[in-house]
Amino acid sequence: MGLPLPMVPQLPEGKAFGLLARFKDAPAIHAACEKVRDAGYTKWDSHTPFPVHGLDRAMGLKASRLPWIVLTTGLSGAAGGMLLQYWVSVHAYALVISGKPLFSWPAFVPVTFELGVLFGALGAVFGMFALNRLPMLFHPLFSANSFAAATDDGFFISIESWDPKYDETATAALLREAGAIEVEVVNNE
Amino acid sequence: MSHGPRIVDAAQMDLPAGSLWRRLPLFSAIAAIVGIGASFAMRAGDEKQFYFSWLVAFLYFMSLGLGALLFVLIQYATKTGWGIVVRRLAENTAAGLIVMVLAFIPVYIGLDKMYAWTDEAHLDEIVRGKMWFLGAENYIVFGVLYFAVWIFLAWWFRAGSVKQDLTGDHDLTRRRIVVAGPAIVLVALTLTFASFHWAMSLDPHWYSTIFGVYYFAGSFVCVFAFLSLVVLGLRRAGALEGFVTVEHRHDLGKLLFAFVVFWAYIGFSQFFLIWYANIPEETEWYLERMHHGWQPVTIFLAVGHFGLPFLYLMSRHIKRNKLTLGLGAAWMLFMHFVDLHWVVMPAHHGKEFGVTLLDVTTMLGVGGLFLTAFGFCLTRAKLVPAKDPRLIESITFENF
Amino acid sequence: MAHQLDNTHEPVEGRAPLILGGHDFKSLTGKVAEPLERKTPLGWWLCFLPSVAMLSVLGIAVAWLFWEGVGIWGLNNPVGWGWAIVNFVFWVGIGHAGTLISAILFLFRQKWRTSINRSAEAMTIFAVMCALIFPGIHVGRVWVAYWMFPLPNQMAMWPNFRSPLIWDVFAVSTYATVSLLFWYVGLIPDLATIRDRATSRLKKIIYGLFALGWRASTRHWQHYERAYLILAALATPLVLSVHSIVSMDFAASQLPGWHTTIFPPYFVAGAIFSGFAMVVTLMVICRKAFKMEAILTLRHFENMAKIIMVTGMMVGYAYAIEFFIAAYSGNPYEQFVFINRAFGPYAWAYWIMVGCNVLSPQIFWFKRFRTNLKVLFVMSIFVNIGMWFERFVIVVTSLHRDFLPSSWDYYSPTFWDVLTLIGSFGLFFTMFCLFARFLPMVAMAEVKTVLPGADPHGDGPKAVIQGAD
Incomplete structure (x- = not known):
């Protein structure tokens, strides 16, 4: 498609969108974000039902402009x-x-x-x-099974497959080691 | 990175041995003697100028002490958490009010040099109709009453807080929470009428219902600037490490910023409504200040007390950096002096703006007196309320 | 209920819990979302239908006004500004508590605001809607109401920017816009929650559209929190400016009783005072209707009672200083106006005002009354009666005694004045009913930040003082 659609993410081609890992609670996701950050990932995100204090720093994000x-x-x-x-x-x-x-x-x-x-x-x-980049009414993450909990009581980390360090098994192992209670592969589309 | 509890050293609650801060009472006393001595020496030359300069210095340090007292009271009434680590410093500042009663004596002696309403033989009908509130007797009776309220509160709140350092008795906090509410009402009323008596009545025809709020706004600018500087100075001297963090400095900076804006809001409201309605008996006050020699001062006040600090203090980086916060705070302390000078001095100089050596020596003298009391209190107790039940909450607080 | 429901005693050693009932994140979501997901209860219809009936009264009153002109109101020669301006100021003032809660209490890190801010902000928007009716309809020739805006027109005519009334247009419309934005930004994460829980496709699409595809990402939260903080920092001076500018409608004049320098901060304090009373009125009802005793706790009400008392005393301070300065000024016109207020033909209105606004809130010095919901409910209505009368006293008593005694007159409202006021309440309650039915009335994402378990470093002490004796 030539024209960029405003409400659809512009994602590279690929079979899998990436991995979605669920964590138990706020302290767990804070510690896990520090691990993922230190492992050198760049195309990843965390999803929490409320803004967890200091999580942006744990993810190594730059201050908002x-x-x-x-x-x-x-x-x-x-x-x-x-x-x-x-x-x-x-x-x-x-x-x-x-x-x-x-x-x-x-x-x-x-x-x-x-x-x-x-x-x-x-x-x-x-x-x-x-x-x-809002509004963005469609996103691959919405098709993940447990993702609806992100607006309720679920704490998630998603790592995208086009991250240079991404490797489905190794990344999943890292997430499990960081304390994930559930890791899921999310399809692109 | 571990997330265990932060360890804070209790020794940081005391001034380090050999710190210059320990000699603050001595230095201040010397400054007081030099300043007051020099002022009195120059009194014979220009008696009127002496009293007016003294009044500005008096109002300046009164506003600092009153701002500090209100800050302490509000902390108790609202059960503040973050501010516990700076509360003792505010208590010490409020204790300066106790010696300010000495600075009130020359003000009373010089009444007839400053206030037009003292010349009862030549008063017009309007001012004669105000003698139920003005007049030397009212001035002293009310003055004593105001000081009685403030001195008692400044002493009582600090005494209990210091006592808690030793006993750790939480009932001391509970009692102060109960008293703080009514105390705020009392201070708000006494501060308002004191500002009417001491400053507004310099021009006995003029009146403005917001004047008390204006004086209060300036006092809060002054106290947060002062506390920021004291905190920075103490940290430089190697005290309060781990107690007063960048988060507390940021909060003091935010409050300073907020009251810079509040002052501008109140000041503009007063000016604007009088300018707009253009009623002769009100505009005279601004006419005096907006023409001739005072015009540049008025512009300087608007820019220096609001415009520049508003833009400067807006950024969180400025408030969190020690040097930039210190510069902003020092500037605001200076601008608060300009503000009070601008309020008081046209009653003396008339159309012409002027600064004399007496303006400097009286500030040095009265300030020395005030800081002697402040320093005396500072060196005789812990720098923070050591056993306040919310101390840990205060130490660990973080901004958004 | 097994859980203790009194959290009004806060020990000096710590903090009383804000949310009771042992809620965790999941149960809180369920509790707040539940009213949106069940069948419309009968009680809601019992509130909604009378509100709509009152709203139609507004329609009738306004239609008759447009047909017949402002002559149907009780305006007379010296009193050219009657209930329309009184109602306008009253409703704008009500709105101010919502912004105080959402912005100023946010800046002061008052975490208890999280349980009430959503509905208080909604109340703000509906109150401003009610307020906007009055300047719109009172102009007489409504078909040229657009002259209030700086729009190019065929007469090459522009508004007078030196008039306080044009400042009002800008202040109130900015206030309405910013309040709506602030409210909507706060709603986005909660709309996403409702979207993710929705079972019907229609609901999923509607809530989904308004949730903008929110996926609770930290990269989003980061900008979102910054935006929220900035909005709070902008809304704080805005809310002060709005009622200050409203006060200048009066204070910029030369009329004794209107022209006084304390008006701007005094009007702001009064606005917050009346607005909090309205929040209490609404929240007492909602707490009961939605069984939210564990989320809208007694502590929230006690804090609101304290704010009502403090702002009530600020208003009392302004009354006192106005009186004092009138006496001190030596200006016979000033003195006459204030004596006339207290002892003249409108003394009854004046003493209703003082009784409701200054005297009655004094009972909140006592914890017993601050934590008694029945007392609070009655008091909140008293305060709003008092604050309505405050505006009435200011507008009417200053006008009805003109400088020329030959113009003196007594102002009384007509049947249509009363209907319009009642009708504006209809609009307010109709909107609030719709809000309570279709939107989450507690800011879930925000309340979750004050629940135990929200802190990523655990809930224990974060510092230890070593070497303390």
Whole structure:
């Protein structure tokens, strides 16, 4: 397929998507993530029903770039708000009101602030969607048998088959050694 | 990587032998003598200036002590966990209020040099109608009442906390949790009326309902900046290792940031509503400050007390780094002085902005006095509430 | 029940549990999802149908207003702003507790917020919807209501950005948008939970679409948590600004009783005060209806009672300082307004306000009352009555005595004023019923973070002080 579909993952060709391992609880998955990280895997993820504190560090993830996105959109919103009011009040529809100067900056602070917050919040939410590639309504993991528990009480690690270090038996052994109570091969599609 | 409990050394709760911090009371006392001596020496030259400068210094260190007292009370009332490791430092800061009563004496002596309402023979009808609240008698009676409340609370909360270091009695904590709620109500009211008496009435015609909140906002900026610096200094001296971590500094930084914004919110609300409505009896206060010599100071205050620190302190890296947090905190301590100078001094200088040597010497003198008490308390007890039941929770707390 | 249901006693040596009933992750999911998965109970219809009936009252009242004009309301010459603005401020204020819980308590790491934040945020959105009705309908010529927005039009006309009313348009619409985003972001993981539990294909598709394909991945959680924190950090000043700007509708004027500098923070405190009361009203009912005693525990209610008391005292502080400064100002107009409020023709409204907002919350000094749900329920209604009257007192008492005594008049609402207010409650309760039926009313993913077993380093002490005597 030539065109990238926004709601479908762009995955390399391959028979298996990878391995999905289930762990008992939060401490177990934290320890296991450190092991997988230290083993040098890069194309992998963990899935937990709630954000487990410090798991991003245990996985060796870099800090989110989201704050920069928000700073940019927020400042643009505020600047745009001030410019809009300046243009409207000084150029487009210049009226003297309550004896105040045409450019009465204190009176423009509320709208400037509101638009800064509005665009900052839009940047935060849609920036987060973009960074997470959401919405993505289909994903091979959804076909795994036990994966529904990831939004209930299941703690999972998934390792993708196109990770350079991936080897179905060796990787499965690593996951078992790291404390997996169940390891499953997930098909691509 | 092991996840066993972190081991923290109890010796870190004491100042190391030979640390310069141990001589803080001595150095501060010298600073107090030099500062107060020099100020009094210059008093004859410009008596009015002496009293106004003294009032700014007095209001400055009062706000520091009151901010610290409120911080301690709020910690008890909300059963705070994270802040236990910095609570003793705040208790010591609040103890500075006890000696500030000495600094109040020159303020009272200089009343007629500072407050227009003391000149009863030449008052207009409006100000005469305010003498049920103003007037030298009210000033001293209320002043004594305010100090009685604050000194008692500052002493009682610290005394129990220090006693707990020895006895480990958890009832001391329980009793303070009960008292903290009503105590906050008392301090909120006394702080408000004190700010009316001491600062707002410098211009007896002017009034603003938010003025007490404005003084409170500045006091919280001051106390979190101060505590950040003290914590950094103590860690540098080799104390509090393992107790006060980057997480606590980050939290102090966040609170500093929050109250920088809160101060701006309150300050802007006051300015904005008065500017917008443009009623003569209110605008005079801002007219004085927004024209002539005070205009640059007003702009500097808006930029330096809000604009720059807002952008600077926003980043979590700035708040977690020792040097950058220290710079931000020191800057805010300075800006808080600019703020109070800007509130008080137009009543003296009129249209012209001016700084004199007396502004420096009174800050040194009153500050020395305040820090003598702070240092005295600091060196005579543990640096953290050693047996507070939530100490471990506080040590191990982590930000998001 | 075998488990102890009182967690209001917190020993100084530790923390009382937030969630009772021995819940683990799985049982919590089940408990929260259950109301969405069973057949619609009769009780729900008993709440929903009367709410819809009240909503139709709103429809009738608004239709008649559009037909006949604002003359059907009780407005008169000095009192040109009546119940419409009172109701607007009342409803916007209600919303503020939701944002306080979701944003400010989040920044202060108040973990107890997790049990109530979802429904409080929902309440915020519905309250803002109710509020938005009033500026929309009160303009008289509703067909030009779009003039409130800076839209190019055939008359080359632009809004006046120096008017507090235009700030309101921006503040309230930003507030509505950000609240909705915040709420939805919080919902995504829980919608995924419902999707994964759904048994019917239709439910799977609908919840699945809104869950956006969430797969609870840590790489996602990382950006998600950052987004949530940033939204909280943005919503905190936003919520302060919204009611501050609403207060400027009054305070930017020159009218005694309206123009006073403490209005912005005072309105914010009052908004949070009334909003928490509404949360308590709703949560007392939901706790009983959904048998959520173990999740919405007494401790949650006790904490809300404390916030009600604190914000009530902030409001009381503002009343007192306003009175004090009026006396101190030496301005006869200021003095007249406040004496007139307390002893004039609207003294009855004033004393309802003081009684409900300042005096009655004082009983929350006593733990006995903070932990008694019946008392809390009654008190929460008192507070909302008081806060409605606060806005009534501010609007009407300042207006009905004009500077010219010849213009003095007494304002009374009409039948249609009353119907519109009742109708707005209909909208509010209808929306809340729909929410409680179709969406998880407790933030499961968030509550799970405060359950035992959530901490990857175990639940034991994480530091030991060595060498302590």
